[in-house]
Amino acid sequence: MDKPDILVxxxxxxxxxxxxxxxxxxHKLWEMADPDAYLGSVAQRxxxxxxxxxxxxxASLVDRLPNLQIxxxxxxxxxxVDARHCGRRGIVVTNTPDVLTEEVADxxxxxxxxxxxxxxxSERYLRAxxxxxxxxxxxTPGTLRGRKLGIFGLGRIGKAIARRAEAFxxxxxxxxxxxxxxxxxxxxxxxxxxxxxxxxxxxxxxGGADTRHTVDRDVMEALGPNGILVNIGRGSVIxxxxxxxxxxxxxxxxxxxxxxxxxxxxxxxxxxxxNVVLLPHVGSASIHTREAMGNLMxxxxxxxxxEGRAITPVPETPAG
Ligand code: NDP
Numbered sequence: 001m002d003k004p005d006i007l008v009x010x011x012x013x014x015x016x017x018x019x020x021x022x023x024x025x026x027h028k029l030w031e032m033a034d035p036d037a038y039l040g041s042v043a044q045r046x047x048x049x050x051x052x053x054x055x056x057x058x059a060s061l062v063d064r065l066p067n068l069q070i071x072x073x074x075x076x077x078x079x080x081v082d083a084r085h086c087g088r089r090g091i092v093v094t095n096t097p098d099v100l101t102e103e104v105a106d107x108x109x110x111x112x113x114x115x116x117x118x119x120x121x122s123e124r125y126l127r128a129x130x131x132x133x134x135x136x137x138x139x140t141p142g143t144l145r146g147r148k149l150g151i152f153g154l155g156r157i158g159k160a161i162a163r164r165a166e167a168f169x170x171x172x173x174x175x176x177x178x179x180x181x182x183x184x185x186x187x188x189x190x191x192x193x194x195x196x197x198x199x200x201x202x203x204x205x206x207g208g209a210d211t212r213h214t215v216d217r218d219v220m221e222a223l224g225p226n227g228i229l230v231n232i233g234r235g236s237v238i239x240x241x242x243x244x245x246x247x248x249x250x251x252x253x254x255x256x257x258x259x260x261x262x263x264x265x266x267x268x269x270x271x272x273x274x275n276v277v278l279l280p281h282v283g284s285a286s287i288h289t290r291e292a293m294g295n296l297m298x299x300x301x302x303x304x305x306x307e308g309r310a311i312t313p314v315p316e317t318p319a320g
Pocket of ligand 1: 076077078097098100104152153154155156157158176177178179204205206207210211232233234258259281282283284285
């Protein structure tokens with residue numbers, strides 16, 4: 001049997017590309033001198049797309065591929081894929097849930113502690129020789145002690161963060177589109193209400209149009225001057241310009257960010273601020289977890305082409 005043709009719009013991990021090259025006819029678009037002309041020449045043959053966060057699988061790309069059956073996304077967040085459009089066309093989209101949950105929750109807690117206790121700034125202090133020259137690092141206004149943590153997006157990762165935060169003695173509240181059965185944490189109908197009830201806000205909701213800029217100036221004002229905002233979800237959820245102003249004006253105390261609106265571009269104004277901890281989207285970025293994600297993505301493609309079913313389809317598209 002012919003190997004299925006798979007479009008790979010942007011680079012993926014070498015171990016994934018190795019399997020794609022072995023089991024499929026992989027069309028690596030970024031290697032082509034004229035990607036658009038190349039895509040036109042192979043469009044009829046493409047039956048799958050292997051995509052990652054840097055590949056935009058929008059309606060116009062999907063509509064150029066009449067025989068497309070599956071978009072296998074590397075990552076649990078699939079806001080770079082127009083899943084609703086795929087759903088309407090009967091194309092299945094898969095993501096990589098669960099296998100990264102604990103890793104991302106670990107990173108989220110690390111980022112929260114770094115932010116509250118100024119751990120990056122104090123390390124910079126030591127490396128600059130200031131401990132010896134100027135004495136001890138100043139006491140931090142921030143602490144985890146007594147904090148109330150509001151979680152926006154109490155899903156798989158949100159719950160793993162909540163478990164850890166409970167062990168640290170934090171009180172947990174949450175907001176999402178609905179109150180969840182069997183969850184005892186207080187639920188808040190709006191993000192502003194959640195922020196008003198807490199002093200620490202953890203964003204772990206998906207990106208996309210529905211959540212875009214939902215964390216705005218009002219939410220930050222509700223969080224208050226002792227407020228800490230951590231974003232491990234998607235950069236688009238926070239109004240980045242409003243956040244910069246809020247950090248400069250002391251509307252909130254500090255922020256910890258793993259994700260940004262226009263990655264890998266991080267505004268110079270954020271980089272210049274000392275009350276923000278900035279990570280280059282490393283939430284799931286260990287070899288262990290990225291390999292597990294790669295294996296799940298490849299397993300989705302394999303079961304689709306061998307058995308006609310996907311393992312982890314997203315809710316907007318057919319289950320297969
Ligand atoms: P889940 O689907 O399990 O959880 C998402 C949660 O967000 C749900 O509880 C959902 O609750 C809530 N939510 C609020 N608004 C929306 C909306 N408009 N659409 C969908 N859900 C919404 O996902 P995971 O916990 O596995 O992952 C969450 C997100 O974390 C990913 O989408 C991704 O963007 C991000 N992520 C970031 C990583 C990083 O490296 N920084 C790594 C992995 C994931 P309800 O349905 O009640 O609204």
